[in-house]
Amino acid sequence: xxxxxxxxxxxxxxxxDPDRCMLCGRCVENCAYGAFRREGDRILTNSRVCTAxxxxxxxxPRDAIDVVERPLDYRSHPVWTRGVREAIYNQARTGxxxxxGMGNALDYxxxxxxxxxxxCQVTNPSIDPLREPMELRTYLGKKPQRLELARRGDGEVxxxxxxxxxxxxxxxxxxxxxxxxxxxxxxxxxxxxxxxxAGTFMGTGEGGLPxxxxxxxxxxxxxxxxxxxxxxxxxxxxxxxxxxxxxxxAKPGIGGHxxxxxxxxxxxxxxxxxxxxxxxxxxxxxxxYSIEDLxxxxxxxxxxTEWKKPVxxxxxxxxxVAAIAAGIARSSADAxxxxxxxxxxxxxxxxxxxxxxxxxxxxxAAVDAKLRRQGIRNEVSVIASGGIRESTDVAKIIAxxxxxxxIGTAALVALGCRVCxxxxxxxxxxxxxxxxxDLVDRIDPEAGGLQVSNLIHGWTxxxxxxxxxxxxxxxxxxxxxxxxxxxxxxxxxxxxxLDVRSVGA
Amino acid sequence: MCGIIxxxxxxxxxxxxxxxxxxxxxxxxxxxxxxxxYVVYGCYPEFRDYFALHVFFDNIHETKPRxxxxxxxxxxxxxxEEIPTWDLPRLRKVHTPWRYFFRxxxxxxxxxxxxxxxxVTELVMRINTSVEGALVFSSGRNLGVFKAAGxxxxxxxxxxxxxYEGHCWLAHNRYPTNTPGWWGGAHPFNLLDWxxxxxxxxxxxxxxxxYIESFGYRCTMFTDTEVVAYLVDLLVRRHDLPEELAVxxxxxxxxxEIDAMEDDRRRLHRxxxxxYGSAMMNGPFAIVVANQESMVAFTDRSKLRPLVGAEHGDxxxxxxxxxxxxxxxxxxTRVFMPRAGEPIVGRVVA
Numbered sequence: 021x022x023x024x025x026x027x028x029x030x031x032x033x034x035x036x037d038p039d040r041c042m043l044c045g046r047c048v049e050n051c052a053y054g055a056f057r058r059e060g061d062r063i064l065t066n067s068r069v070c071t072a073x074x075x076x077x078x079x080x081p082r083d084a085i086d087v088v089e090r091p092l093d094y095r096s097h098p099v100w101t102r103g104v105r106e107a108i109y110n111q112a113r114t115g116x117x118x119x120x121g122m123g124n125a126l127d128y129x130x131x132x133x134x135x136x137x138x139x140c141q142v143t144n145p146s147i148d149p150l151r152e153p154m155e156l157r158t159y160l161g162k163k164p165q166r167l168e169l170a171r172r173g174d175g176e177v178x179x180x181x182x183x184x185x186x187x188x189x190x191x192x193x194x195x196x197x198x199x200x201x202x203x204x205x206x207x208x209x210x211x212x213x214x215x216x217x218a219g220t221f222m223g224t225g226e227g228g229l230p231x232x233x234x235x236x237x238x239x240x241x242x243x244x245x246x247x248x249x250x251x252x253x254x255x256x257x258x259x260x261x262x263x264x265x266x267x268x269x270a271k272p273g274i275g276g277h278x279x280x281x282x283x284x285x286x287x288x289x290x291x292x293x294x295x296x297x298x299x300x301x302x303x304x305x306x307x308x309y310s311i312e313d314l315x316x317x318x319x320x321x322x323x324x325t326e327w328k329k330p331v332x333x334x335x336x337x338x339x340x341v342a343a344i345a346a347g348i349a350r351s352s353a354d355a356x357x358x359x360x361x362x363x364x365x366x367x368x369x370x371x372x373x374x375x376x377x378x379x380x381x382x383x384x385a386a387v388d389a390k391l392r393r394q395g396i397r398n399e400v401s402v403i404a405s406g407g408i409r410e411s412t413d414v415a416k417i418i419a420x421x422x423x424x425x426x427i428g429t430a431a432l433v434a435l436g437c438r439v440c441x442x443x444x445x446x447x448x449x450x451x452x453x454x455x456x457x458d459l460v461d462r463i464d465p466e467a468g469g470l471q472v473s474n475l476i477h478g479w480t481x482x483x484x485x486x487x488x489x490x491x492x493x494x495x496x497x498x499x500x501x502x503x504x505x506x507x508x509x510x511x512x513x514x515x516x517x518l519d520v521r522s523v524g525a
Numbered sequence: 526m527c528g529i530i531x532x533x534x535x536x537x538x539x540x541x542x543x544x545x546x547x548x549x550x551x552x553x554x555x556x557x558x559x560x561x562x563y564v565v566y567g568c569y570p571e572f573r574d575y576f577a578l579h580v581f582f583d584n585i586h587e588t589k590p591r592x593x594x595x596x597x598x599x600x601x602x603x604x605x606e607e608i609p610t611w612d613l614p615r616l617r618k619v620h621t622p623w624r625y626f627f628r629x630x631x632x633x634x635x636x637x638x639x640x641x642x643x644x645v646t647e648l649v650m651r652i653n654t655s656v657e658g659a660l661v662f663s664s665g666r667n668l669g670v671f672k673a674a675g676x677x678x679x680x681x682x683x684x685x686x687x688x689y690e691g692h693c694w695l696a697h698n699r700y701p702t703n704t705p706g707w708w709g710g711a712h713p714f715n716l717l718d719w720x721x722x723x724x725x726x727x728x729x730x731x732x733x734x735x736y737i738e739s740f741g742y743r744c745t746m747f748t749d750t751e752v753v754a755y756l757v758d759l760l761v762r763r764h765d766l767p768e769e770l771a772v773x774x775x776x777x778x779x780x781x782e783i784d785a786m787e788d789d790r791r792r793l794h795r796x797x798x799x800x801y802g803s804a805m806m807n808g809p810f811a812i813v814v815a816n817q818e819s820m821v822a823f824t825d826r827s828k829l830r831p832l833v834g835a836e837h838g839d840x841x842x843x844x845x846x847x848x849x850x851x852x853x854x855x856x857x858t859r860v861f862m863p864r865a866g867e868p869i870v871g872r873v874v875a
Contacts, residue, residue: 145829164796167796169766169767176789178789179793393739492728492808493807494805498729499803501729501732504728
């Protein structure tokens with residue numbers, strides 16, 4: 021609070037209905053922010069600290085708690101929104117950059133929700149995935165443009181082409197990179213158990229590979245980012261694949277910062293930095309100032325791991341994403357990850373989160389089209405991430421040209437996350453974005469793993485049904501198949517970029 | 526729905542168009558009288574070294590000079606004429622079908638291993654995309670496509686199909702949903718030596734078209750079938766795959782089947798699916814593809830469209846219906862049904 025600005029209207033109001041409350045105290049125990057306290061035979065609340073994480077609501081046995089958003093709002097104004105005004109108060113007080121969590125929070129139109137999928141009627145039969153095979157297996161990595169064959173004496177054909185190593189996914193849904201440090205060990209363990217059960221992969225993020233995750237390393241993609249935290253040869257060799265992170269959709273063009281308070285003994289070990297020191301990932305990699313430098317790093321990582329592992333390169337979806345992806349395709353990289361501007365993060369400057377970058381739908385369509393035009397689409401797989409919320413988003417982005425997706429927020433929601441957006445505070449009452457042991461213990465990795473694999477499994481079943489309805493029994497035939505999409509109320513310029521036609525056309 | 530039929534004589538004995546006209550009409554239940562067509566291999570022996578370009582002109586005074594000019598830029602026309610037709614009361618002649626016998630100047634494509642074919646492909650794509658009112662619908666050596674909007678017997682009589690002879694024929698009886706009444710939309714579709722007839726709908730067309738266009742082909746006929754001709758051309762001519770493997774790439778075994786194969790075959794089939802995933806065709810279909818030397822018929826991986834084969838001496842027949850084959854040749858000795866995705870292959874031996 022500042023003397024001349026005073027306090028701002030509370031974001032939420034928490035009330036406890038004394039008639040329903042049985043004074044069990046679960047709300048007091050569960051709230052990491054201290055919104056509840058017991059005084060005599062009453063529960064009192066401090067609404068100002070509430071984040072609407074709903075931990076209290078979820079564990080109140082009597083439904084006695086109410087959380088109301090914006091109980092007292094500013095005078096409404098279409099230009100001077102609450103967010104804009106509060107950012108100004110905030111900066112007037114601090115003179116600093118305003119930080120925010122999760123993904124883009126501005127009210128841009130959601131392209132996914134303006135695309136509709138196709139289904140068969142009469143002229144071709146839809147396919148019932150319960151009766152007929154339905155193939156979602158996806159290989160990520162370089163594929164040859166053509167095969168060299170030799171005809172043997174006995175008439176059989178022999179394959180001369182040596183294929184590059186590819187990752188084999190049983191479903192085109194992976195979990196993106198969320199580092200140990202940004203999220204808790206139990207959260208990572210749950211994700212790891214989930215992807216292992218689902219036959220897919222997850223990213224380590226730039227936080228190293230903590231020892232308890234090693235049993236799942238065959239399903240982990242290890243990340244090399246600009247801080248190089250946790251990177252050594254042992255780490256590289258343990259991963260199923262390696263990912264170079266150039267940029268992130270939530271904050272294109274800038275680096276990352278793990279505050280020293282979060283660097284405890286364990287985090288310090290996996291990141292290979294002293295306890296309590298800030299982990300700062302610079303904006304660029306300081307050995308990559310051009311595309312040929314990236315090509316060198318890709319080759320160095322491949323040399324170090326004897327060309328046995330695919331190497332991915334992740335970039336934020338920015339205006340020139342297609343040309344950048346084409347440059348990456350010309351290196352030895354096996355996949356390019358396109359991270360859209362709705363991608364989540366533990367913490368990002370608000371202006372970056374909300375204003376820099378482009379949506380993943382347009383980015384993937386542009387990348388796929390550019391790679392095809394240059395005849396190099398087989399050189400790399402395209403992984404879409406940033407704002408994938410449900411199975412239809414997966415189907416649509418694959419139809420726009422992606423090979424597979426990374427999900428992030430959706431996987432955390434499967435662990436209980438309520439998208440309150442306070443990840444950067446380290447007090448996550450769900451035990452996800454925190455290192456405080458009593459909070460971390462709230463996640464049972466076994467049960468969490470089941471929730472995560474259930475989610476992937478449920479989406480996979482829906483994907484099969486959507487494909488079957490479209491008369492497609494293999495994911496390859498959905499990839500880039502924009503003919504099976506139609507745009508609903510999308511302007512012509514964007515339709516041209518997406519290469520889709522209007523509904524009815 | 527559509528009805529398809531094909532025959533190849535392995536000793537290159539010629540057959541005239543009488544029998545296939547009868548067979549195709551047998552399947553009129555599968556058509557709607559809005560499109561039919563034939564392709565015959567070996568029909569122009571006197572011009573066997575020249576590419577026979579069949580073109581629909583909307584207006585021979587306005588558009589033909591532009592095609593003539595393009596052909597003269599790229600090679601030499603040794604002979605050209607209007608394709609002989611009979612006037613029929615029920616078949617309105619909306620285009621003038623013309624044929625050129627053309628030899629490309631291979632010096633103009635010095636870096637290609639198949640320069641003549643490259644030039645002709647380029648010309649076909651260019652005329653079909655940029656010369657309004659002209660459509661090249663047949664471009665191979667010693668073969669000809671004859672197609673129009675109408676019932677099979679009308680189209681046959683219009684083109685005097687009984688007067689042509691060849692050792693391999695494909696024919697198609699169309700029930701259109703996409704482009705009814707348009708002559709260019711009738712089958713067979715042809716590029717260079719390859720001709721295709723197709724019954725079904727390719728649900729992966731959007732993927733296949735974008736894939737094939739990245740190799741310089743242009744889909745201009747608003748239908749999913751032409752993409753098959755281009756895919757076969759890419760896989761067999763440009764990528765040098767044996768025909769059986771090209772079919773495997775287009776309609777591959779399921780992963781479960783591939784996983785169960787022994788090592789070498791598993792490696793090969795996995796490589797085919799990885800490399801040609803975007804060429805793989807999905808949806809219900811039965812397809813017959815032919816060139817001078819062979820005829821290949823196959824269905825989708827679940828066999829959602831009918832396909833039957835039959836033999837009589839050196840002759841191999843494939844069709845949607847056994848009845849059609851019997852109408853063509855009552856003396857057939859063996860009738861068989863291929864499994865889903867399994868090709869029927871006939872090759873000339875002489």
